[in-house]
Amino acid sequence: MINLILFGPPGSGKGTQASKLVDKYSFLHISTGDLFRTEIGNNTPLGLEAKSYMDKGQLVPDSVTIGMLRNKVEANPDVKGYIFDGFPRTIPQCEALDELLAGRNDEISMLLMLDVPDDEIVSRLLNRGKTSGRADDLNEEVIRNRIAVYEEQTSPVFDYYAAKGRAKKINGLGSIDDIFERLSKEVDSLEK
Numbered sequence: 178m179i180n181l182i183l184f185g186p187p188g189s190g191k192g193t194q195a196s197k198l199v200d201k202y203s204f205l206h207i208s209t210g211d212l213f214r215t216e217i218g219n220n221t222p223l224g225l226e227a228k229s230y231m232d233k234g235q236l237v238p239d240s241v242t243i244g245m246l247r248n249k250v251e252a253n254p255d256v257k258g259y260i261f262d263g264f265p266r267t268i269p270q271c272e273a274l275d276e277l278l279a280g281r282n283d284e285i286s287m288l289l290m291l292d293v294p295d296d297e298i299v300s301r302l303l304n305r306g307k308t309s310g311r312a313d314d315l316n317e318e319v320i321r322n323r324i325a326v327y328e329e330q331t332s333p334v335f336d337y338y339a340a341k342g343r344a345k346k347i348n349g350l351g352s353i354d355d356i357f358e359r360l361s362k363e364v365d366s367l368e369k
């Protein structure tokens with residue numbers, strides 16, 4: 178089984194690339210951002226709690242996020258592999274994910290990080306905000322806060338998997354198809 182983490186700053190193209198990888202490799206795509214947005218859309222208590230953090234560009238607390246992720250993985254045991262998109266974003270989330278997979282005699286195969294400079298991120302997200310209606314994409318201050326949160330709380334996740342020899346940086350600039358080709362090459366090398 179191949180278990181991938183698609184990693185990178187907000188707006189680096191994780192969601193965009195994950196959906197292409199799913200089409201090609203038939204992995205199960207789990208995006209914590211999408212799961213939260215579904216909960217928000219359904220007006221659930223979890224959604225209401227998540228929204229209060231997301232709208233400010235902050236991370237949703239680990240206790241909420243880890244439980245939600247665990248439910249999703251446990252509800253889908255018979256898959257070819259997982260693509261975790263937007264998770265883990267903190268070291269406690271890394272530890273929880275490793276423990277969850279170890280319980281099934283499994284592990285993370287590789288973390289692939291989409292490397293994109295800050296100014297490009299701001300421009301992509303402001304652009305998406307014009308049509309997405311996402312509160313966290315509309316305001317440059319909130320976007321800059323998301324980047325700061327990424328630097329402080331999320332970038333250590335790369336080092337956590339790099340220490341196990343399981344993290345790679347991929348150039349996240351260029352056309353969507355070019356970036357997809359770079360990622361596919363990495364996945365193909367894991368399949369051999």
Ligand code: B4P
Nearest residue numbers: 187188189190191192193209210231235236237263301305
């Ligand atoms: P997420 O939903 O994970 O999303 P994201 O970081 O905004 O974007 P992504 O990298 O997927 O970018 P996309 O492909 O859409 O997070 C949202 C919030 O949820 C977080 O801030 C946090 O509050 C909360 N959350 C989620 N997971 C959590 C966790 N584990 N713990 C705690 N809190 C959590 O691309 C962005 C834009 O760029 C799109 O418009 C796209 O069209 C464009 N684009 C993509 N590739 C491009 C390219 N090559 N060139 C030009 N534009 C491109």
